[in-house]
Amino acid sequence: MTGGWRDGLRLSFGTLTVLPAGMPSRVDRKVGGRAMVLAPVAGAVVGGIAAGVIALAQLVKPEADLLAAVLGVLVVAGLSGALHLDGLADFADALGSRRDRETMLRIMKQSDIGPFGVVAIIGVLLLDVAALTACLQADFGWQALLIATTASRLTLPWSCRTSIPAARPDGLGTIVAATVRPLTATITTTAVLAAALALTWLSPAASPIRYAGSAAAVLLTVATSLATTRRARTALGGTTGDVLGATVELALPVALLPLALTT
Template sequence: MTGGRRDGLRLSFGTLTVLPAGMPSRVDRNVGGRAMVLAPVVGAVVGGIAAAVIALAQLVKPDADLLAAVLGVLVVAGLSGALHLDGLADFADALGSRRDRETMLRIMKQSDIGPFGVVAIVGVLLLDVAALTACLQADFGWQALLIATTASRLTLPWSCRTSIPAARPDGLGTIVATTVRPLTAVAVTTAVLAAAVGLTWFTTSSTSTGTTASHLIGAAIAVLLAVATSLVTSRRAYRALGGTTGDVLGATVELALPVALLALALTM
């Protein structure tokens, strides 16, 4: 692994998780772009750990799908340091204020959480748990969480594509905004899509043809809807704030996770 890619991976783990990854030897826009491109790898690691917790919970208590779902969602949130949830709350409070751009940016920098932020956090967590429970009941639980967690981090290269500038002159947005070319985002999406479909095929090929087909369709839709969530959210941020911020990136991740899980749950 080259030094630049290693620095990008360290920055990606360092900003997206609480896992020990070491400090990059340098942090600049090139490293920031690599970190965003490698974000789905981080999602796969976080999702893999959470999937293992789900599998263990089901082994100990096979009929406790809700418990397993709650544990899986909490592991993902915990390994992410709840930073994405904080970003979601800040973005929701800013948009909910219906104020001018500068006021919304100031609201997002405040440490407190308002009513819109609380509703946003509670809403996405409830959707996460409910959708994952439905996937568990369809015997596609740990796979669903692994796919959804990876797909939700796929939003980051799309949110940092060259057409979306930073909304303010400081913060994470200035390091990662406009650093990812659309063709690179497409290539990463293709890789994630292939991995999701491959995992689904490998773990469901022994079931009926109809079941396998619905799972494959669900996996593909989940990945594509995560990308669509990124496009919609970044467009809304551009109109409201003039660009992206670290909070917007975190919000996009948290919005894409329940969207992907719902896609999987509804196609099981």
């Protein structure tokens, strides 16, 4: 791995997780774009650790699927530093205010969480736990979480594609916005899709409908990114770090739901 990609990997882990990754030797827009392309790798590591926790919980208490699901979701949130949940709350509060662009951007910079933010966080966490519980009951739990955490981070290269500018002149958005070419995002998507199908093939009782669920999980996260960034561009004029975090959090239940419904 070249120095630029190594810096991108460090930046990806440094901004998307609480895991020790070291400091990149430089941080610029080129490194920022590579960090977003490598975001699914960070998601896979977070998901892998959470999957291990789920497997351990099931080993100790095989019938406690709900408990294992809650633990898995909490580990993902904790290893992400709750950063994406905070972004989701800020974005929800901004959109919920239905104010002008400058006011919404100001709301997103405030440290408090309003009612729309609270509802958004509770809603996605409930969906995460419910969908993951259904996957666990179908003996596809840790695999589903690993697929979903990886696919949800796939939203980042799509959210940072070259047609989406930064909404403000400061913050994370200025480093990563408009840094990823659509072709690069497409190649990354293909790699994640292949990995998801391979993991499904290795799981017990693999079936055509389960393959379809895994493919849908990946492709729907891309659709989530496209829809969210379009809304952000309309309301805010572009993307921000909070929008990126919100997209990741929205994509996680979007990925888990087809996996739950096809197991």
